[in-house]
Amino acid sequence: TPITYDYIVIGGGTAGLTVASRLTEDPNVTVVVLEAGSNVENMPEVYIPGFAGSGMSFPDLRWDYETVPQEHLGGRRTIVGAAKALGGGTIVNSMIFTRGEKWQYDAWGSLNNDENWSWSALLPYFKKLEHFTPPTQAQIYGGAQIKEEFHGTSDSVGDGGRVEVGFPNYFYEQSQMWRTATGFQPSPDLSNGSPQGTVGVSTNSLDAHNNTRSTSVSAYYTPFASRSNLNVLTEVTVTKILWGERESHDPPLRASGVEFQYRNGYTGTFNVRREVILAGGTIGSPKILELSGVGNSTILEAAGVDAVLELPTVGENLAGSIPFTSWHDMDLTWPVEMIDHVHSWANAFTNATLTRDSLRLDPKLLEEQRALWELNRTGLLSASPRSLSLALPSQLYADGQFTNFIQQARRDLLYYANLFSNGNQHLANGIEWQYNMMLNSWEQNESAPVELNFEPGYSGPTSADDRPKRKYSSVNAVLLGPLSRGRTHISSSDPFEAPVIDPQYYAHPLDLLTHVKSIELARKMLRTRPLDSIYEGEFEPGEEMVDAEVITWAREVAASDNHAMGSLAMMPIHMGGVVDGRLRVYGIDNVRVVGQLICVSLLSASDVKADHSDASIIPFPISSHIVSTVYAIAEKASDFIIEDFRATSE
Numbered sequence: 107t108p109i110t111y112d113y114i115v116i117g118g119g120t121a122g123l124t125v126a127s128r129l130t131e132d133p134n135v136t137v138v139v140l141e142a143g144s145n146v147e148n149m150p151e152v153y154i155p156g157f158a159g160s161g162m163s164f165p166d167l168r169w170d171y172e173t174v175p176q177e178h179l180g181g182r183r184t185i186v187g188a189a190k191a192l193g194g195g196t197i198v199n200s201m202i203f204t205r206g207e208k209w210q211y212d213a214w215g216s217l218n219n220d221e222n223w224s225w226s227a228l229l230p231y232f233k234k235l236e237h238f239t240p241p242t243q244a245q246i247y248g249g250a251q252i253k254e255e256f257h258g259t260s261d262s263v264g265d266g267g268r269v270e271v272g273f274p275n276y277f278y279e280q281s282q283m284w285r286t287a288t289g290f291q292p293s294p295d296l297s298n299g300s301p302q303g304t305v306g307v308s309t310n311s312l313d314a315h316n317n318t319r320s321t322s323v324s325a326y327y328t329p330f331a332s333r334s335n336l337n338v339l340t341e342v343t344v345t346k347i348l349w350g351e352r353e354s355h356d357p358p359l360r361a362s363g364v365e366f367q368y369r370n371g372y373t374g375t376f377n378v379r380r381e382v383i384l385a386g387g388t389i390g391s392p393k394i395l396e397l398s399g400v401g402n403s404t405i406l407e408a409a410g411v412d413a414v415l416e417l418p419t420v421g422e423n424l425a426g427s428i429p430f431t432s433w434h435d436m437d438l439t440w441p442v443e444m445i446d447h448v449h450s451w452a453n454a455f456t457n458a459t460l461t462r463d464s465l466r467l468d469p470k471l472l473e474e475q476r477a478l479w480e481l482n483r484t485g486l487l488s489a490s491p492r493s494l495s496l497a498l499p500s501q502l503y504a505d506g507q508f509t510n511f512i513q514q515a516r517r518d519l520l521y522y523a524n525l526f527s528n529g530n531q532h533l534a535n536g537i538e539w540q541y542n543m544m545l546n547s548w549e550q551n552e553s554a555p556v557e558l559n560f561e562p563g564y565s566g567p568t569s570a571d572d573r574p575k576r577k578y579s580s581v582n583a584v585l586l587g588p589l590s591r592g593r594t595h596i597s598s599s600d601p602f603e604a605p606v607i608d609p610q611y612y613a614h615p616l617d618l619l620t621h622v623k624s625i626e627l628a629r630k631m632l633r634t635r636p637l638d639s640i641y642e643g644e645f646e647p648g649e650e651m652v653d654a655e656v657i658t659w660a661r662e663v664a665a666s667d668n669h670a671m672g673s674l675a676m677m678p679i680h681m682g683g684v685v686d687g688r689l690r691v692y693g694i695d696n697v698r699v700v701g702q703l704i705c706v707s708l709l710s711a712s713d714v715k716a717d718h719s720d721a722s723i724i725p726f727p728i729s730s731h732i733v734s735t736v737y738a739i740a741e742k743a744s745d746f747i748i749e750d751f752r753a754t755s756e
């Protein structure tokens with residue numbers, strides 16, 4: 107007989123471990139977590155901050171979700187990065203730990219007409235999850251800035267939250283120069299809900315006491331692994347959710363358990379008493395719903411899966427593809443045929459004394475720095491410092507130019523909303539709503555559509571073997587507010603077959619225009635005082651390249667940064683939503699989705715770091731790296747689950 111648990115958590119990543127840990131604080135509640143990847147907490151590439159990003163170079167630690175050929179990226183396929191390990195994205199990510207803009211969280215609440223979702227409703231959870239170490243005088247001198255009221259408990263106050271958050275203890279001189287070169291206002295705190303238009307040093311998911319990475323494993327699992335009511339199984343892939351008997355075909359459905367397969371091929375099932383928590387990530391979660399017969403019945407039947415619940419927007423709301431028709435008449439500063447291109451970063455040679463490249467160029471230095479880190483947790487490997495600037499439209503576009511683009515986007519609003527909705531009128535309404543919010547915020551110059559993110563070393567598309575063995579400064583341009591939407595769907599009932607992912611990058615012309623502008627700005631910044639003093643010529647896109655060539659080049663090389671969202675969006679059902687404000691899947695009694703959002707943004711590729719992956723139910727993109735928001739959603743979801751159980755059992 108299968109074992110019965112109160113809760114089954116599918117996916118032991120960021121959100122999954124958070125929820126499992128919180129639920130098992132009650133010793134009477136039993137939880138099993140099923141994670142496809144392994145526990146790699148003890149890999150140096152994971153816990154040493156200076157190696158951040160290198161985790162994705164291990165094939166066993168990633169899913170390799172590949173997109174279909176992207177029409178607007180020259181027909182190339184790209185990889186949507188996602189981690190396959192206990193701890194999920196927190197194991198491999200770049201440790202950037204910031205929050206979005208206040209109005210964006212408020213907009214989730216307005217969209218769902220739900221006061222549970224707003225900046226002020228989430229702030230207590232952002233604080234609850236953090237165990238924050240305030241900056242030292244040396245870190246403040248290096249550029250670290252915070253306002254304590256926005257952060258979790260620090261050591262001086264008490265035990266605090268679970269995720270260690272702090273500032274790097276090593277700063278590269280060129281990062282400081284870049285912050286000045288941007289000309290942006292210094293941010294008082296990048297997590298204060300108003301990062302737009304400012305520049306600052308990012309906080310990290312970092313234990314600042316011993317300079318090691320903080321992950322959802324170290325925060326939510328390892329200290330509690332001895333709980334007898336928490337069972338975490340690794341190398342186990344969930345193949346479908348099982349449903350209880352129904353008297354008729356009408357909703358609601360009720361999950362009775364899950365079916366899974368161990369790496370060695372052994373299969374089994376567990377029964378569930380209360381709820382199944384779906385936390386498989388942006389691509390993983392809709393895939394499991396579809397394999398279980400929940401989704402668009404036409405897609406399911408084509409894949410050979412019997413539909414049990416018609417929920418046509420599962421896997422939708424992800425990105426879009428269309429011709430640039432009506433935009434061809436616009437008065438653009440570059441020839442209109444160039445719109446259909448992207449570029450996503452700029453880098454330059456530098457004569458700075460030390461960059462992250464130094465570790466690669468000089469094996470002896472790497473050895474010394476490794477020994478230093480082992481000795482006292484200092485040196486170049488003790489930190490993964492990033493400086494971020496969140497560019498407003500006025501910082502990207504010349505006067506008046508953006509207004510024209512916004513007007514054009516408004517004229518085409520319904521056209522694109524319909525086009526991206528895959529024929530679903532409800533979803534078209536939802537996308538229309540999202541567009542209105544986003545265009546209004548940009549028109550009023552109140553939101554940052556892009557982030558310029560400084561890497562004190564090489565970041566770009568060329569492998570270490572193929573580029574000059576020199577030191578670099580790089581600016582990653584991340585499109586934080588994509589208007590394109592696409593989809594991810596299964597095409598087979600085989601749970602080990604990858605889904606068909608079509609984010610439709612740059613299908614909305616404004617995505618491309620804005621991203622191109624951000625690269626122009628990045629190139630300029632690299633030559634601006636005081637950074638010009640260490641500038642030794644642009645490497646990529648290339649000193650001689652004019653805009654047209656840059657766009658062509660970029661289209662050929664730009665990489666996905668996985669800033670997509672909404673494949674199981676939290677929206678009203680009449681707007682194409684899949685989950686309600688308490689994260690319950692519409693039409694199902696006891697399945698919740700936590701932490702699964704995919705952000706489709708594009709950033710530069712890097713051989714050292716990739717960036718970003720999936721995260722959740724968030725209906726439209728936030729102007730930030732997303733992991734802290736995923737943790738906050740998971741903390742909040744845990745409270746919902748506990749409250750809802752109490753309410754039904756009273």
Ligand SMILES: Cc1cc2nc3c(=O)[nH]c(=O)nc-3n(C[C@H](O)[C@H](O)[C@H](O)COP(=O)(O)OP(=O)(O)OC[C@H]3O[C@@H](n4cnc5c(N)ncnc54)[C@H](O)[C@@H]3O)c2cc1C
Pocket residue numbers: 116117118119120121122140141142143159162187188189190191192193194195196198199200201202203204342343344345385386387388390391394700701702703716717718719720721722731732733734736
């Ligand atoms: C390379 C990289 C760099 C990043 N850098 C940053 C950064 O610096 N800052 C930031 O804020 N964000 C960053 N992100 C994004 C962030 O880490 C993720 O968005 C976040 O961790 C996602 O949380 P999640 O819970 O939604 O999914 P995940 O943490 O990905 O968890 C999903 C889990 O489910 C498992 N799973 C999937 N399907 C199944 C199945 N069928 N059965 C069992 N298990 C399954 C997966 O293996 C995974 O462990 C980065 C992501 C990547 C990949």
